[in-house]
Amino acid sequence: MASPTVAFLNRLFRRKLVLAAACVLLAFVLAALFAPWVAPYDPGALRVIRRLKPPSELNWLGTDEFGRDVLSRIIYGARASLGIGAAVVAISIAAGSAIGLTAGYFRRLDPPIMRMVDAVMALPDILLAIFLVAILGSSIFNVVFALAIVYTPRVVRVVRASALVVREQQFVEAARAIGASTPRILFRHILMNVTSPVLVQATFIFAYAVLAEAGLSFLGAGVPPEVPTWGEMIASAQQYADQAFWVVLFPGLAIVLAALSLQVVGDGLRDQLDPRLRKAL
Amino acid sequence: MWFSLARRLGSLLIVMFLVATMVFFLTRLAPGDPAAIMLGDQATPADVERLRAVYGLDKPVLVQYVLWLKEVVQGNLGQSIFLQRPVTTALAERVEPTFFLTLFSIVIATLIGVPAGIASAVWRGRAVDQVVSALAMLAANIPSFWLGLIFIQFFAVRLGLFPVAGYGDPGASLAERLAHLVLPAAVLGIVNSALITRFTRASMLDVLGDDYVRTARSKGVPETGIVLRHAFRNALVPIVTVIGLTIALLVGGAIVTETVFGLPGIGNLVVSAVLRRDYPVIQGALIAVAALYVLINLAVDLIYTLVDPRVRA
Numbered sequence: 001m002a003s004p005t006v007a008f009l010n011r012l013f014r015r016k017l018v019l020a021a022a023c024v025l026l027a028f029v030l031a032a033l034f035a036p037w038v039a040p041y042d043p044g045a046l047r048v049i050r051r052l053k054p055p056s057e058l059n060w061l062g063t064d065e066f067g068r069d070v071l072s073r074i075i076y077g078a079r080a081s082l083g084i085g086a087a088v089v090a091i092s093i094a095a096g097s098a099i100g101l102t103a104g105y106f107r108r109l110d111p112p113i114m115r116m117v118d119a120v121m122a123l124p125d126i127l128l129a130i131f132l133v134a135i136l137g138s139s140i141f142n143v144v145f146a147l148a149i150v151y152t153p154r155v156v157r158v159v160r161a162s163a164l165v166v167r168e169q170q171f172v173e174a175a176r177a178i179g180a181s182t183p184r185i186l187f188r189h190i191l192m193n194v195t196s197p198v199l200v201q202a203t204f205i206f207a208y209a210v211l212a213e214a215g216l217s218f219l220g221a222g223v224p225p226e227v228p229t230w231g232e233m234i235a236s237a238q239q240y241a242d243q244a245f246w247v248v249l250f251p252g253l254a255i256v257l258a259a260l261s262l263q264v265v266g267d268g269l270r271d272q273l274d275p276r277l278r279k280a281l
Numbered sequence: 282m283w284f285s286l287a288r289r290l291g292s293l294l295i296v297m298f299l300v301a302t303m304v305f306f307l308t309r310l311a312p313g314d315p316a317a318i319m320l321g322d323q324a325t326p327a328d329v330e331r332l333r334a335v336y337g338l339d340k341p342v343l344v345q346y347v348l349w350l351k352e353v354v355q356g357n358l359g360q361s362i363f364l365q366r367p368v369t370t371a372l373a374e375r376v377e378p379t380f381f382l383t384l385f386s387i388v389i390a391t392l393i394g395v396p397a398g399i400a401s402a403v404w405r406g407r408a409v410d411q412v413v414s415a416l417a418m419l420a421a422n423i424p425s426f427w428l429g430l431i432f433i434q435f436f437a438v439r440l441g442l443f444p445v446a447g448y449g450d451p452g453a454s455l456a457e458r459l460a461h462l463v464l465p466a467a468v469l470g471i472v473n474s475a476l477i478t479r480f481t482r483a484s485m486l487d488v489l490g491d492d493y494v495r496t497a498r499s500k501g502v503p504e505t506g507i508v509l510r511h512a513f514r515n516a517l518v519p520i521v522t523v524i525g526l527t528i529a530l531l532v533g534g535a536i537v538t539e540t541v542f543g544l545p546g547i548g549n550l551v552v553s554a555v556l557r558r559d560y561p562v563i564q565g566a567l568i569a570v571a572a573l574y575v576l577i578n579l580a581v582d583l584i585y586t587l588v589d590p591r592v593r594a
Contacts, residue, residue, distance in 0.1 A: 115292065119299035122571040124533020127551065131304075131563055134555040135311040211424050215537050218426045219552050231424070238430055242438050252427035259422035267418075 011272055018268035021261035028258055032078035039072035043228055052244040062246035064237055070246060073228050074254050080229040081210055082258065084144055088209040089202050091148035096155020097198060101186050103156065104163025114160070117153040125150050125212055130221040140223050147212055151205045158201050162194035196273035203266030207259040214255050230255045289582065293575045300571040301353055305346055308560050314338070318558055319362045358565030363557050368565035371550060378448050379539065379546035382462055382469065383531045389470025390477055390531075391524055397474070398481025398520075402489060403508055413478060421475035425534055429468045429541035436464060446543035465542040469534050473527050480523035484516040491515070518588050525581030529574045 013019040031038050040060075047067035055062045061070040103113040120128070132146035166172065167190065175189050214231030216222035223229055225236065230251040237247035316332040317324065333339045337348060352359065358368035394417075401413040437445040443464045449457045488494065489512050497511045498504075536548030543549075547566060554562035 115295050115299060118292075118296045119303060119571075122296055122300055122574045123567060124530070124536070124570060124574070126533050126536055127567065127570060130536075130552065130555050131567060132307070134558065134563065135307055137312065207422060211422065214424050215426060218424075219537065219540055219555075221552075221555055234424075234427055234430070241430055241434050245434060248427070248430050248434075252424065252431070255424050255427065256419070256422055260419060263418060263422055 008272065012268050015268060017264055021264035021268075024257055024261040025265065028078050028082060028254075028261075031075045032082050035075050035079055039069075039075040041069035041072040043068060043072045043076040045069075052240060052247070054244070055246055061250045062244065064233070064244075064247045065240050070233075070250055073233055074230065074251055077228045077230045077233060077251065077254065078258075080140070080223065080227050081213060081231070081255070084140065084147070084213050084223070084229070085206045085209040087144045088147040088151060088213075089206045091144065092151040092155050092205055093198060093202055095148065096152045097159050097191065097194075099152070100156040100159025100194075101163055101191060104160040105167055105182075105186060105190065110160070113156070117156050120149070120153045125208070126215050126219075129212055129216055130219060133216060133221045138222065138224055140227060143213060143216060143223050147209050147216075150212070151208065154205065155198065155201055158197045159194050162197055163190050166190050166193045200266055200270040200273060203262050203269060207262035207266070210255060210259050210262070286583075289579060293579060296575055297568075297572060301350060301568055302346075304564050304567045305349060308564055309342060311558070311560065313558065315362065315560055353568065358568065359561035361554075361562045362559045363554075364559070364562070368561050371562060372547060372565060372569055375545060375547050375550045377546075378458075378462065378544045379532075379535055379548060381459060382466055382535055382539070382544065382546060383528065385462055385466035386469035386473065386531050386535075387524065387528050389466055390474040390527055393470065393474035394477025395481050395520065398478045399485055399508065399513065401478070401482040402485030405486060410482075413482075417475040417478040420471055423472055425468055425472045426537050426541045428472065429465065429538055432464050432468055433542070448544050461542070461544070465538045465544060468541075469531060469538050473531055473534060476527055476530075477520070477523055481516070481520050484519040485512060488512045488515045518585060521584055521588055522581055525577055525584070529577045532570055532573060 013022065045068060047063070049067065050059070050063050051065055051067040053059060053063045053067075059069050059071065061074065064070055064073070099113060103110045123131075128150050129143075129146045132149060133142055136142035136146065172185060172189050175185050180189075213222060213229060214234070217229050217231030218235040220235065222231060225232060233251040234248055237244075237251075241248045314329065314333070316329045316336065316338055320328055320332060330339075337345055340348075349359070356369065358372075360366070361368055361371050364371050397413045397417070401410045404410050433445055437443050444461045446461075448461050485508075489508075491512075493515075494507060494511055497507050502511070535546065536551060538544075539546045539548035540552050547570075550562065551566045553559075554566065
């Protein structure tokens with residue numbers, strides 16, 4: 001007997017593209033977790049004598065301007081880039097759900113909360129993020145915090161919209177009638193029923209966060225340069241692009257592949273969780 | 282209609298007030314005294330005190346906030362620390378490349394997105410649809426700065442078709458300046474075409490199944506006429522909306538793209554202001570960009586009302 005979860009995954013992965021994207025993601029996650037065992041070289045080891053060497057048997061993806069192995073740096077970069085993405089997702093989902101539930105359930109708090117959300121969303125993602133990092137100072141923690149502030153309003157909107165609908169349903173009324181407390185109604189009944197759209201949002205935010213972190217690092221307003229992230233690799237290597245295209249090409253491909261896989265999995269999840277959308281998009 | 286317009290203007294003002302407030306107080310959280318930053322390392326404490334008095338930095342924060350807000354309402358965004366001129370002047374000097382970049386990008390994004398979305402909807406489920414959907418998905422997940430670097434390498438350095446970077450010499454003609462925008466606009470247009478493609482496709486699929494389309498087909502209207510005259514016109518409202526939203530997104534995208542291509546636009550100004558901690562410029566640019574964003578949204582809503590009489594009621 002297949003459990004509901006197994007049945008769900010079966011349906012989700014029936015589409016080959018979603019399965020492929022999930023495999024790519026898994027590969028990235030495993031590479032990030034087991035970087036010291038997977039990476040052929042120490043990502044920080046300088047071998048100036050082998051600087052800017054093209055891809056070869058020794059260095060599959062070539063070497064950078066300090067002779068460091070590009071593949072090893074991409075593998076270690078997955079740690080920072082995906083780690084930051086995951087942390088941004090966790091914080092913005094937690095904060096966004098709490099705020100969105102509050103706005104959706106308590107009618108009086110809805111207008112002020114939503115105007116704040118509008119205000120934050122009136123600033124372009126990357127602009128708000130560099131502003132926040134500039135104020136807070138550049139560190140991994142601050143980049144995560146800044147991006148979480150940028151993406152929390154998206155979660156608030158999704159959770160609030162769902163909460164507004166769920167609030168009016170009979171089982172909520174029933175729960176209230178039998179004397180369930182407000183927190184219980186909020187977390188047991190309403191939150192449980194908005195998990196699908198939140199899960200879909202989570203994969204999208206993950207993809208946006210990976211792209212935004214790369215953008216921040218590129219602009220020099222991201223994590224400190226000693227942390228190897230994909231964006232930082234491109235930024236520091238860009239001046240060597242005409243002598244050695246691989247220093248720019250491969251880290252970029254890693255970003256595209258990771259963000260694309262997240263997006264494909266997110267689309268697959270949405271199609272499965274929300275049958276109404278299956279037709280349109 | 283007038284009532285709803287007034288209500289929208291009201292909430293627009295509230296949002297702008299919140300943006301300004303947020304920007305002001307967040308900037309106050311920044312480490313370092315603006316007066317000390319302005320004067321550099323050589324300044325004596327007495328100098329710093331004098332400058333703090335000049336800029337009103339010695340007053341309580343709330344008083345500073347009210348004074349600052351009063352200036353902002355009058356269109357005065359303060360004085361740049363590094364550029365020795367008012368922030369509004371600095372913004373005005375940089376507006377041309379950003380304006381044309383955004384304009385060209387939205388044209389390119391629309392020229393890619395709308396036909397691709399229509400084709401994808403008309404041949405739904407066929408190879409065209411799958412290729413278009415895959416490319417749209419890919420485009421949405423390419424970091425624009427990376428695509429920019431690749432384009433520079435290929436089209437400018439290798440093939441020599443376009444200038445590598447910059448905005449021409451100071452005396453360059455408009456045509457010369459605009460030639461510098463081809464590659465950046467292509468990058469920004471491609472990356473931002475994805476959303477337009479997806480919305481056009483969804484919106485066309487919605488109307489292609491409608492009764493009047495079947496009627497037109499049964500009357501013997503040629504397929505091209507059905508798609509373009511009957512279906513597309515009715516699918517236009519969401520498409521116009523998404524094009525408007527894309528313009529707002531482009532403003533953010535322009536920041537990164539300008540940096541890659543060394544264009545002296547607003548984005549470039551903001552990035553260098555962030556790196557130099559020139560807070561008045563950062564504040565001013567944020568407020569200007571947010572104002573642009575809410576105005577674009579308002580314009581989109583108005584066009585929406587004009588295009589679709591049903592919304593007017």
